[in-house]
Amino acid sequence: xxxxxxxxxxxxxxxxxxxxxxxxxxxxxxxxxxxxxxxxxxxxxxxxxxxxxxxxxxxxxxxxxxxxxx
Numbered sequence: 001x002x003x004x005x006x007x008x009x010x011x012x013x014x015x016x017x018x019x020x021x022x023x024x025x026x027x028x029x030x031x032x033x034x035x036x037x038x039x040x041x042x043x044x045x046x047x048x049x050x051x052x053x054x055x056x057x058x059x060x061x062x063x064x065x066x067x068x069x070x
Contacts (some may be wrong), residue, residue, distance in 0.1 A: 005032040011041075 006024065008014050014021075021033040035041065038050010039058075048054055056062050 003028070003031065005034065008033070008035045009037070011035075011037055011047075 006014075021035075024031055024033060037046065038054065039045035039048050045058065048058075053062075
């Protein structure tokens with residue numbers, strides 16, 4: 001069974017399952033393997049989970065709109 005493309009959004013999970021790009025591309029050289037992460041693959045935030053609250057906190061917007069306690 002072959003796929004045309006694979007989209008991965010959880011860093012390191014496919015490798016732990018033995019399904020990293022090196023192995024999959026050996027079996028299907030025409031496979032499009034896309035790895036999407038919240039903060040990119042490199043840099044100081046690359047290990048952080050990419051959720052909306054993380055983006056807001058890192059951008060500084062959270063300080064501008066504090067929780068009102070409502």
